Structure formats: C-alpha cells, structure tokens
Amino acid sequence: MTVARKASGGATPTPAGFERSSGVFGRLTRLAETLLAPAKAQITILIDGKPWRSHDPENTLGDKATLTEMAIAAGKPVWIADAREHPRFRDSVYVTGEKGLRMIVAAPIRLPDGAVPGALVVGAREPRKRDAELEARLMDIADLCADEWLRVQSQAAQERSQQESRAVRQVLGAIIDSAPLSLLMLDAELHIMGASRRWLESRDVTRRAAIGRKLTDIMPQAKAWQPTFDRCLAGEAIQSDRGEVEGPDGSTQWVRTELTPWRDADGEVAGIIVASHDITDMVEALEASERSEERLKLALEISEIHVWEMDYIRRELTKVGAEDTFFTEPLSYRDLLRDIWGGVDPRDLPAAQAMWERHLRDGTPYNPEYRTIRSDGKVVWAAGSARMITDENGRVVRLIGALQNITERKQAEQALVRAKEEAEAATRAKSAFLATMSHEIRTPLNGVLGMAQAMARDELAGPQRERLDVIRQSGEALLAILNDVLDLSKIEAGKLELEETEFDIGELARAAQATFAATAQAKGVKFELKVAPSARGLYLGDTVRVRQILYNLVSNALKFTDKGKVKVGVARRGGSLVLKVSDSGIGIAPEKLATLFQKFEQADASTTRRYGGTGLGLAICRELAGMMGGAITAESKLGAGAIFTVELPLKKLSDSQRPAPAPRSDSGAAPEGRALRVLAAEDNPMNQLVLKTLLAQIGVEPVIVGDGRAAVAAWAREPWDLILMDVQMPELDGPSATAEIRAREAAEGRPRTPIVALTANAMDHQVSEYRAAGMDDFVAKPIEAGRLFEAVLAAAEQSEAAQAAAAA
Structure with missing residues (x-):
C-alpha cells in the first residue's frame, strides 16, 4: 500500500528513525486516548507499503493498515460510530471478540505538501455518534504527528548528508594521499585545511600538527611568496617549473609547483590548492650534467654513443659524442634533412623504417638495431633511439636521437650462436659416437658372451670351467660399464624417458634373489629376502628402471661383503614403495657418504683397485629415483656394513600378485x-x-x-x-x-x-x-x-x- 501522495523533498525516514521518535508518538497517542477515555489509540504510518505503529506493539486495535488506508484514501477523518453495524468490520475478531471495539476513528496525518503517510486511529468499547469538536481535537493531534514526521524526516536527511559528506571526505583523503604529488589545501588566510601524506613527509610534520596552522609557521620562507599567493587568491592559476625551497633539515629542495584557486559555494575564491612535485634529483642531475659537459662528451665518445638533436624551428643540428664511429664525415642539418636514413644498411632499412612508423602512429618506443655502412665501407652495428617533439599544435619542432656502437655485442651474440651450433653439433657427435661405440663394442662382445653362454652348457673340466667363467665375467663387466656410460649419457642429455607398466614387486624381488643367489653362495654370504605383506601386489612404474636400481644395490652389497649376509627388504610407507638393501660388508666412512652418489665416486681409490667398477652405478640410481619422484639414501659406518634405502612414490594397483609363470621348455618345437x-x-x-x-x-x-x-x-x-x-x-x-x-x-x-x-x-x-x-x-x-x-x-x-x- 502506498500513501496518497508522495511527500516532496527530504529523505524518507527509516523505521530506526521512528524508533528514536517513539516517545513523542507515544505521548500523542496517550493524549488521543484521554479524549475518548476509556479508549485505545495508535499511530500507523506506511513505509514502503508496510505499517509502522507506535505505542501499541501488540496491535490492540487490530489495524492491519485498513483504517489507515481508508483515512489516506478519504483525505479526511473516518468516523465509524458502531463497528458492529459496519459491513467491513462487523465480522472482525477485534469487534466481535474479547476486545469488543465499537466506535473507531481514523484521523489522517497530512503533511504541508498534501502527502498523507498515515493516520491516528482511536477505538472505544462504546458506540458514539460523530462529534465534530472531538473530531477536530483528533485532527489537531494528527497534525502534531505530521510535525513530528517532518522533524524525523529532516533529521534523517541531515544524518544521511553527514554520512555522505564523511564518505566524500574519506575518498578525497585517500585520493590525496595516494597521489604522486604533494598536495596542500589552504584557506584565504593561508591556514592549512588539508595536506597529502607526501607533503607531510616532505616537511617532517604530522597531520595533527599541520592542520589549522598557517603555512608560514611551518615554512617561514613562504612569507616571501606572498605576492604569488595574492595573485592566486585574485583568481589566477600559477605554474612554476622550477622553484627552490628549504627542507626541514636545512637542505635545498627543488620543486615544480602549480597554484590553483579554489572557490566556495558562492563561486568566490576561498583559498589555494598547491600541487608540487619534487624534482631535486632531476635538477641536481641537470646541474651535474651542465657542470660536466666535457666529461659527458668524453664519456659518450669512450662509450661510442652519438647523441644528436634536430631543431626544425632554428634549422640547426646539435650533436655530441662519437659521431666519427658511425660516419666518416661530420653530418650537417641539411644532410639529415635531405636523407635521415643515409648510412643505414639496405638489409636493415625496411625494419627500421617500419618501427619508426609504428612509433609515430601509436607511440611505440623506437629502439631498432641495425647496421650502418660508412663511406669507407666499414660496417658498424648501432642501437638506435629517437623521439619526435611537437608543439601544442602538433607541429614537429625537434627530433632527438642517439646511436650506440654495439658491434662487439653483436659479434659476441654471433659467436654465441656459433658456439651453440658447435655445442649442438658436439652433442650430435657425442650421440653418434656413443651409438657407434655401443655397436662396435657390443658386436665383439656378442661373440665373446654368446660363445661363453653356449660353452657353459657343455661338459667341461674344472680348469676349463674356471677359464670360461673368467671370460664370461670379464665380458659381463665390460658390458655393465658400457651400459652405465650410455645410461649416464642419456640422463645428462635429458633423453632418458620412463615408461609405466604393471609389475609385481614380489616377483621382481624374487628374480633379484634368484639372479644373485649363485654369487652369494660362491662367496659364502647369506642372502635374505623379505617382502612385507602390505607391500605385496601390483604397481605402476618403469619395471626396467626399478629392477636396475635394485640389482645395482644388491650387486654392490655382494661385491663389498665377504662374510655375513646381505638382506633385501621390501615395504610400503605412506604412499611410497620402500626398497632396503643392507649388508655386513666393509662399510663406508662418514666423510665419504656425502659424495657417494656423485659420478665416478667410490668410497676411496683403493675401492676401484680392489673391487673394480666405474663409480657410476649409484649416481645413476640416484638420478633414476629422482626421475620417479623418489630418493635414495645411505647409512653406514666404516667396518659395520651399509644400508641403502630407496623410496619410490609408485601407484599401487592391487594387493593381488601375479601367478608364477608356467615353466616353458627350451625346445624350439613349432x-x-x-x-x-x-x-x-x-x-x-x-x-x-x-x-x-x-x-x-x-x-x-x-x-x-x-x-x-x-x-x-x-x-x-x-x-x-x-x-x-x-x-x-x-x-x-x-x-x-x-x-x-x-x-x-x-x-x-x-x-x-x-x-x-x-x-x-x-x-x-x-x-x-x-x-x-x-x-x-x-x-x-x-x-x-x-x-x-x-x-x-x-x-x-x-x-x-x-x-x-x-x-x-
């Protein structure tokens, strides 16, 4: 439900605003009740179609805005002498029920602009005919309600205005503090009304200490600027490209300043806004440059930098630096005006011109690199830079440019490219060499090991068997060295790729035990294998590389153990498969553990002489474990054996194990x-x-x-x-x-x-x-x-x- 007419001007008060005024409305309702005592009264005001009631939170009168709506629609008091006879209210529980209301009057609350936002409703238990005098008194009370409405409305508008003002001040304060300039707001008497963080920091003063004080109290030298302030207060905007001020520590500061008058609501100049930018570094650099012009020229010549400026207004060329690096003869303004691209190598000219066109079109920085050809035929690489200066009408007035000799850098880049190509060629040669070496060594080894394997099945006498074992072991050792070198080469070149296949860890471990059982037995070393139940099952990973790591560790353990035992353990920890190989061999000195996994490293030089090997196996194991996302560690004491632990985060597919493969005959029958x-x-x-x-x-x-x-x-x-x-x-x-x-x-x-x-x-x-x-x-x-x-x-x-x- 809406009011008959919307109130003009002001802000619609909120229910919270009415709550603060509930005391006034309460007194007005009690006053209305005394006129018809005994009676009940309440004030109902519609806010966004919803009734707000005063004095009677339990809605004793049962007014669901119906009477209020009737009063609003009528625009005058609604008098119901006996509600039991009124067709709209006679069946209401508030009439027929315990409350038993008979006479009801609703006096509209009318505002000066004609809007009717609500009504004063009064009810009594006895019927009563219309009483003009009583009705007038109720309208007087309704008018008092309207006055209170206007007061609440005015107060709400004032509070909202204050909130908006605070928000604006906060936003302006944030903008001022974040501005890259020092900003200062003064009144007409030069009192500080506001200051940005940068200005406060530049004067070493707090905001509390600055606001309200005169500028001359904080900056005494500002007294000398009074004529300038007077001009600004007269309405003139003033700009100074370079001004000297004294810092709070007595140092000299240079600033670029703009003074702009600000006006009050009546359009009168009320003060000054001062915007300043610290250019001390720039001025000092400029002064230093001016004081050391000759040194700059010398530096440019030493650096082989040529700087030039064409002034199209004065029709003159200013230049400094190593001009003779790029040109055999000095160039004049007319020379550049006639052909500014003269001397640029034709091979690089299109790219340089295209970059210049982009610079003119959208401001893209112009910084090409091109070759210049002197009249004596010498080629010099140049890094160029140029900028077009225009006036306020867009007319070109100056062209500033620079050239730097980058011949040595370009030669170095070309040398680097050649070195890269040579390195790539060397890598290809290395790969070709390794492939050739692999082929050329494997071919004779094929004959040695192939025949050794064939002879191993023959009936041989003891000495012949021993000699055959020497041949076989020597060939296998040479093959192991070859494989290690090839693996290491692939790892270093980043060409070793891991594959993912399904494998049974128990099967792999048992295969290792079977492979090395004869070696352990020959040395009199006990060889134990234990696969934890939680670790058994199928895993996803590079079977070949997991086997390579395990076999290398077992081989090393047996190699360095002459008595006692070698133990292989397989477990699962967290999400990782853990392989542990321990032995009771010679052990490793603590100071050697740090380098144990480095290439070509063994416990000491005597290890190589006594046990052989290249020192690549553990380095390869570490690299392989790392490629799988795992790690390998070693624990040992000299003379107390060693423990090598490998953790591989391999995905476990299932707890089931592969059935043992059925034995196959060596027969070649089809x-x-x-x-x-x-x-x-x-x-x-x-x-x-x-x-x-x-x-x-x-x-x-x-x-x-x-x-x-x-x-x-x-x-x-x-x-x-x-x-x-x-x-x-x-x-x-x-x-x-x-x-x-x-x-x-x-x-x-x-x-x-x-x-x-x-x-x-x-x-x-x-x-x-x-x-x-x-x-x-x-x-x-x-x-x-x-x-x-x-x-x-x-x-x-x-x-x-x-x-x-x-x-x-």
Missing part, C-alpha cells in the same frame, strides 16, 4: 611338433656362428642370410615362424627390410610374421624406431641366451595363435 622355421638375417660371420650355436641348444636350426634384401627375398619364397633381423646390414638395413615385409603382408594378405631385431644399438629412441618400422621385439647385443630363447618361444606361440585364427 605347432604340431614340427621344427620351428627361423630366418636369421645377419651380415657378421661371427654373429652368424653365435646365433647358430645358441639356437642349436633349443633344437632350432636357422636359415642364415647376409643382408636385408636377401631376407625379404627369403620371406617371399616361403613362410617362416620367426625372422631374426639384424639392424645394420648392407644392401638393405633391418628396419627398411621389415617395413617392406609389412607392406607386402598387407598388400598380399599374408599372415604377420614375427620379426625380432638383433641390435647393438639398443638406446630407447633407437628401439622406438625399430618398433615404428614394424619389428615386434628386440634382443640386444651381446645376446643373452635366455632373452633370445624367450623371444623364440614367444614367436612360436604367436605363430601358433596366428595359424589357429587363420584356420578358424
């Missing part, structure tokens, strides 16, 4: 009992012999060809269960031959023949290339017999599955 048909492409006669010898031990007699072209031809003539493909061969290399076979299989609809790469180049990126060419697997050289047999047997199973699928 499906249906026939001999496995194996084609071996190998160009090296020694490697051919190794293949024949090793495969013969599982009943496989391979067909040997000497190059990739012959391998493709042999495949085309007849089907094979497996192709062993050397990578580097004449005529056609292994990957190319494989790609051709795969293409022809697809074109001719032939079954896929398993192809296993035989390679001395077994770095990760190389293996990826082999798989991309279509090879299914690889066996690294030197060939490990078990790995070769595993590949052959896998091929046999794959061939059987393919034939079964074709038959179906």
Whole structure:
C-alpha cells in the first residue's frame, strides 16, 4: 500500500528513525486516548507499503493498515460510530471478540505538501455518534504527528548528508594521499585545511600538527611568496617549473609547483590548492650534467654513443659524442634533412623504417638495431633511439636521437650462436659416437658372451670351467660399464624417458634373489629376502628402471661383503614403495657418504683397485629415483656394513600378485611338433656362428642370410615362424627390410610374421624406431641366451595363435 501522495523533498525516514521518535508518538497517542477515555489509540504510518505503529506493539486495535488506508484514501477523518453495524468490520475478531471495539476513528496525518503517510486511529468499547469538536481535537493531534514526521524526516536527511559528506571526505583523503604529488589545501588566510601524506613527509610534520596552522609557521620562507599567493587568491592559476625551497633539515629542495584557486559555494575564491612535485634529483642531475659537459662528451665518445638533436624551428643540428664511429664525415642539418636514413644498411632499412612508423602512429618506443655502412665501407652495428617533439599544435619542432656502437655485442651474440651450433653439433657427435661405440663394442662382445653362454652348457673340466667363467665375467663387466656410460649419457642429455607398466614387486624381488643367489653362495654370504605383506601386489612404474636400481644395490652389497649376509627388504610407507638393501660388508666412512652418489665416486681409490667398477652405478640410481619422484639414501659406518634405502612414490594397483609363470621348455618345437622355421638375417660371420650355436641348444636350426634384401627375398619364397633381423646390414638395413615385409603382408594378405631385431644399438629412441618400422621385439647385443630363447618361444606361440585364427 502506498500513501496518497508522495511527500516532496527530504529523505524518507527509516523505521530506526521512528524508533528514536517513539516517545513523542507515544505521548500523542496517550493524549488521543484521554479524549475518548476509556479508549485505545495508535499511530500507523506506511513505509514502503508496510505499517509502522507506535505505542501499541501488540496491535490492540487490530489495524492491519485498513483504517489507515481508508483515512489516506478519504483525505479526511473516518468516523465509524458502531463497528458492529459496519459491513467491513462487523465480522472482525477485534469487534466481535474479547476486545469488543465499537466506535473507531481514523484521523489522517497530512503533511504541508498534501502527502498523507498515515493516520491516528482511536477505538472505544462504546458506540458514539460523530462529534465534530472531538473530531477536530483528533485532527489537531494528527497534525502534531505530521510535525513530528517532518522533524524525523529532516533529521534523517541531515544524518544521511553527514554520512555522505564523511564518505566524500574519506575518498578525497585517500585520493590525496595516494597521489604522486604533494598536495596542500589552504584557506584565504593561508591556514592549512588539508595536506597529502607526501607533503607531510616532505616537511617532517604530522597531520595533527599541520592542520589549522598557517603555512608560514611551518615554512617561514613562504612569507616571501606572498605576492604569488595574492595573485592566486585574485583568481589566477600559477605554474612554476622550477622553484627552490628549504627542507626541514636545512637542505635545498627543488620543486615544480602549480597554484590553483579554489572557490566556495558562492563561486568566490576561498583559498589555494598547491600541487608540487619534487624534482631535486632531476635538477641536481641537470646541474651535474651542465657542470660536466666535457666529461659527458668524453664519456659518450669512450662509450661510442652519438647523441644528436634536430631543431626544425632554428634549422640547426646539435650533436655530441662519437659521431666519427658511425660516419666518416661530420653530418650537417641539411644532410639529415635531405636523407635521415643515409648510412643505414639496405638489409636493415625496411625494419627500421617500419618501427619508426609504428612509433609515430601509436607511440611505440623506437629502439631498432641495425647496421650502418660508412663511406669507407666499414660496417658498424648501432642501437638506435629517437623521439619526435611537437608543439601544442602538433607541429614537429625537434627530433632527438642517439646511436650506440654495439658491434662487439653483436659479434659476441654471433659467436654465441656459433658456439651453440658447435655445442649442438658436439652433442650430435657425442650421440653418434656413443651409438657407434655401443655397436662396435657390443658386436665383439656378442661373440665373446654368446660363445661363453653356449660353452657353459657343455661338459667341461674344472680348469676349463674356471677359464670360461673368467671370460664370461670379464665380458659381463665390460658390458655393465658400457651400459652405465650410455645410461649416464642419456640422463645428462635429458633423453632418458620412463615408461609405466604393471609389475609385481614380489616377483621382481624374487628374480633379484634368484639372479644373485649363485654369487652369494660362491662367496659364502647369506642372502635374505623379505617382502612385507602390505607391500605385496601390483604397481605402476618403469619395471626396467626399478629392477636396475635394485640389482645395482644388491650387486654392490655382494661385491663389498665377504662374510655375513646381505638382506633385501621390501615395504610400503605412506604412499611410497620402500626398497632396503643392507649388508655386513666393509662399510663406508662418514666423510665419504656425502659424495657417494656423485659420478665416478667410490668410497676411496683403493675401492676401484680392489673391487673394480666405474663409480657410476649409484649416481645413476640416484638420478633414476629422482626421475620417479623418489630418493635414495645411505647409512653406514666404516667396518659395520651399509644400508641403502630407496623410496619410490609408485601407484599401487592391487594387493593381488601375479601367478608364477608356467615353466616353458627350451625346445624350439613349432605347432604340431614340427621344427620351428627361423630366418636369421645377419651380415657378421661371427654373429652368424653365435646365433647358430645358441639356437642349436633349443633344437632350432636357422636359415642364415647376409643382408636385408636377401631376407625379404627369403620371406617371399616361403613362410617362416620367426625372422631374426639384424639392424645394420648392407644392401638393405633391418628396419627398411621389415617395413617392406609389412607392406607386402598387407598388400598380399599374408599372415604377420614375427620379426625380432638383433641390435647393438639398443638406446630407447633407437628401439622406438625399430618398433615404428614394424619389428615386434628386440634382443640386444651381446645376446643373452635366455632373452633370445624367450623371444623364440614367444614367436612360436604367436605363430601358433596366428595359424589357429587363420584356420578358424
């Protein structure tokens, strides 16, 4: 419900404002009650359509703004002589109920502007006819209510104005304090009315101490500025580019100042606003520059900087510095006016001109670097800078520029580029060398270790067995060194990539125990393995690298332990897999622990002489653990063994363990009992012999060809269960031959023949290339017999599955 007419002017009072006035309204309602005693009265005012009542919070009269609305609508008193006979109120509980109201009068509260915001409502238990005199008295009380309404309204408007004024002052104060200038507000008598934080700090005075005081009390020298203040108070805005003032400590300060008159509400000048900017540093620098012009010229010449300025008004050129660095002959104003780009190398001119156009268009800083060509043919690299100065009408008046000789820097940059290219070439050469070394060392090692593995299955006498073990161990040691060097090279080059595969940690640990059991037994060292139940299960990680870390630590423990025991523990702590390898060996001195994981470091030089090794294994383990997000630590005392702990935050997939693999026969039998048909492409006669010898031990007699072209031809003539493909061969290399076979299989609809790469180049990126060419697997050289047999047997199973699928 709204009032009949909105009150003009002022602010609408809030209910809180009425509450503060409730005493007055209460007295007015009690006065109304005395006129009809016994009676009940209340004042109802509609605020935003909601009734506010005074004196009667329990709403004794039951007025839900109905009577008030009637009085507002009528604009005059509403007199109900007997509510029981009134059609609108006779059924009201306030009439028929306990309260039993009979006579009700609502006198409108009328404001001077005609607005009616509410009404004075009075009710009695006895019916009563309209009484003009009583009605007039009630209207008098309603008029008093209107007066109180106006007072409350005025008070609310005043409070709001004060709040807004405080807010404005706070905002202005914040703006003044955050301004990059010193601001001061003075009245006409030069009393300080306001000051910014910067001004107060510059005068070393607090705000409390400054406000209200005369400026001359804080700055006595301001007395000399009275004529300037008088001009400003007369209405003139005054600007001073450079003025000297005395600081509070007696020092000289230089300021750029603007004085602006401020006016009161009547438009009269009421004071001065002083805005000043401290330019002391600038002035001192300028004075120092003026005092040392010759030194500046010398410095510019030494720095090979040439500064120039074209004055288009005076038509003159001012220049200082190393002009002769860039130009054979001094240039004049006319020379630059005719061709300001003269001397710029044509190769760099378009870029320099384009940058200048951008500078003119949007103000982008002009700072090109280009070559200049002197008339004597000498080329000088220059870093340029220029700025166009215009007047208030946009007319160009000056052009300021500078050139700095950066020839040495450019030569250094070019040398750096060459050095980078040479370093990259060296890196490529290093990679090529490592690949070549890997191939050239693995190839003869293949013969040594391959034949040693073959002979190990023969019946040998004791001395022959010992000599064979020496050959095998020496070859394996050389292979381990080669692998360490290659791994370290990949780590340093950032090319070693981790893979994520599922693996059983218990299976991996048991494999380590089986691998080193013979070594431990030969040394008389007890070898224990304990896998905690909470650690058992399948994990996601790089199986090869986890195995490499564990095997390296176990190998070291056995190497440095001559008696006692080596213990491998597997546990789970938090979210990490924990591998712990402890031994009762020679131990490590505390001062050596800090460098133990550095490259080429061992406990001491005698360790290398006695036990061998390159000192790379632990460094590689640390790098691998770090790449997995984990760490490796060592604890030891000299003579008391050592404990190495590896923590790897690997995701555990499940608590279940893989079933032990079913034992597989070393037989090379193919499906249906026939001999496995194996084609071996190998160009090296020694490697051919190794293949024949090793495969013969599982009943496989391979067909040997000497190059990739012959391998493709042999495949085309007849089907094979497996192709062993050397990578580097004449005529056609292994990957190319494989790609051709795969293409022809697809074109001719032939079954896929398993192809296993035989390679001395077994770095990760190389293996990826082999798989991309279509090879299914690889066996690294030197060939490990078990790995070769595993590949052959896998091929046999794959061939059987393919034939079964074709038959179906």
